[in-house]
Amino acid sequence: MAQRRCWRFAVIVPRLLWNRSVLSGTSLPVGRSSVCSLVNTHRSCKKLLLRRFSSAPPSTEVSYEQLKQLLASRKAVVVDVREPWELREYGFIPGSINVPLGQVNTALQLCPEDFKEKYGGEMPQQTDNIVFTCLAGVRSKNALDMAASLGYKDAQHYAGGWQDWVKNEQHK
Numbered sequence: 259m260a261q262r263r264c265w266r267f268a269v270i271v272p273r274l275l276w277n278r279s280v281l282s283g284t285s286l287p288v289g290r291s292s293v294c295s296l297v298n299t300h301r302s303c304k305k306l307l308l309r310r311f312s313s314a315p316p317s318t319e320v321s322y323e324q325l326k327q328l329l330a331s332r333k334a335v336v337v338d339v340r341e342p343w344e345l346r347e348y349g350f351i352p353g354s355i356n357v358p359l360g361q362v363n364t365a366l367q368l369c370p371e372d373f374k375e376k377y378g379g380e381m382p383q384q385t386d387n388i389v390f391t392c393l394a395g396v397r398s399k400n401a402l403d404m405a406a407s408l409g410y411k412d413a414q415h416y417a418g419g420w421q422d423w424v425k426n427e428q429h430k
Contacts, residue, residue, distance in 0.1 A: 318402055319417045320389050322426045328389060329353050335382040336389045337362075339401045340420070344393065351391060351423055355379035359397045362390075363404050384409050391416040391423075 320328070328334035329352070336354040338345065345356055355377050357365045365373060366382070373381035382388045388410060390398035398415035405413040416422070 318414050320414045322416075322418060322422055325351075325389060325391075325416050325423075328387065334387040334389045334414075335380065336391060336416075337382070337401065338420075339390055339392045339397045348393075348420060349424070351420070354391065359392070359401055362401045363408070366405060366408050366410070382410070384411065386410075386412065388413045389416055390414070392419050394419045394421050 325334075325336070329336065336351060338350055338354040338356050339359040339362060340356070341358050342356060350356065357377050365377065368376070368381065370381040373379075388405060390401040390405070390413065392398040392401075395415065395417035398417070398419060402413050402415040418425075
């Protein structure tokens with residue numbers, strides 16, 4: 259029993275010390291009776307700690323149905339990262355903006371006027387919902403990673419890409 263309590267304490271303390279910002283201003287207790295208050299502090303922060311240490315990332319993939327809803331409600335900026343010749347040859351998702359993958363990093367750092375002039379659409383803000391798409395989901399995932407590294411918090415990608423879009427559109 260004593261070993262069990264000691265083990266729990268050994269797990270809790272490093273996490274709390276490492277995540278002082280999680281405690282938002284709470285000071286760590288000191289002294290013999292501090293074990294109980296430390297455990298209580300841990301319990302009150304349990305959800306926050308679990309979220310912070312969770313290995314499950316938030317969903318970054320969008321399904322065909324979700325993308326259709328986002329386009330209909332105009333709640334997302336859809337960016338197609340294929341080359342312009344691919345769009346001419348195969349087609350594109352209506353309402354999407356074409357920014358080739360090699361230009362995504364630079365494009366997302368342009369001023370809004372330059373972005374609109376070069377790509378013909380409104381530049382997504384860091385708080386906007388952005389959905390990247392390509393032919394089959396590989397390049398869109400790379401674009402998603404670039405956007406995330408630039409601070410875009412609500413970026414996703416359409417993993418099925420143009421191939422999935424065409425397949426679903428033909429069934430309707």
